[in-house]
Amino acid sequence: MRLARGADVRAEIEVRRSRFLTLLRRVDDEDAARALVADARSRYPDARHHCSAFVVDVAGANPVERSSDDGEPAGTAGMPMLEVLRGSGMSDVAAVVVRWFGGVKLGTGGLVRAYSDAVQAALDVAPVVRLERLDLWEVDLEHADAGRIEAELHGRGLTVQDVAYAATGVRVTVATDDGDALVSLLATLTSGAASPRRVGTTVVEHPR
Structure with a gap:
């Protein structure tokens, strides 16, 4: 803690x-x-x-x-x-x-x-926080899809660490302890177009 x-x-x-x-x-x-x-x-x-x-x-x-x-x-x-x-x-x-x-x-x-x-x-x-180590995943999205997919990720309780906008698209970084579920979710949300990749780990703080 x-x-x-x-x-x-x-x-x-x-x-x-x-x-x-x-x-x-x-x-x-x-x-x-x-x-x-x-x-x-x-x-x-x-x-x-x-x-x-x-x-x-x-x-x-x-x-x-x-x-x-x-x-x-x-x-x-x-x-x-x-x-x-x-x-x-x-x-x-x-x-x-x-x-x-x-x-x-x-x-x-x-x-x-x-x-x-x-x-x-x-x-x-x-005020105390609980620490949790999670895997970090990045996924590249089209501008037209990024807002909808980010909202879906938040709505399912996933931790969106970063959203980076560029001319070529949007890179979203997500922290999760279930990478397989994230891969499956993004495949469903993008009709198989998005392919997330694991890029490391991070520590997330949760209020107790």
């Missing part, structure tokens, strides 16, 4: 007069995760702590996972935050919890609960 692209999630809780503001963002690499931490420090310089955790997928390797207590007692902030991210099944995600101290010490257990609850509060309101 991933956060929806472009979503900057915010959630705030209060524990014994301390404020905990969570910032949650989808990130594609470690640099982007660290940029969120820098952004939080810049926007909230008056806060005592800017604790963080992130999980970033790496192709062909284990995910990169990092956490920081940022001055809180060791193990009371960053690691509990990371555990909540792990438990959510989310990846390519960074969380920063900004804390304004309220004058009452929470103790080790209280801090662990507060930072965990702060991240969970943000996850509870975060």
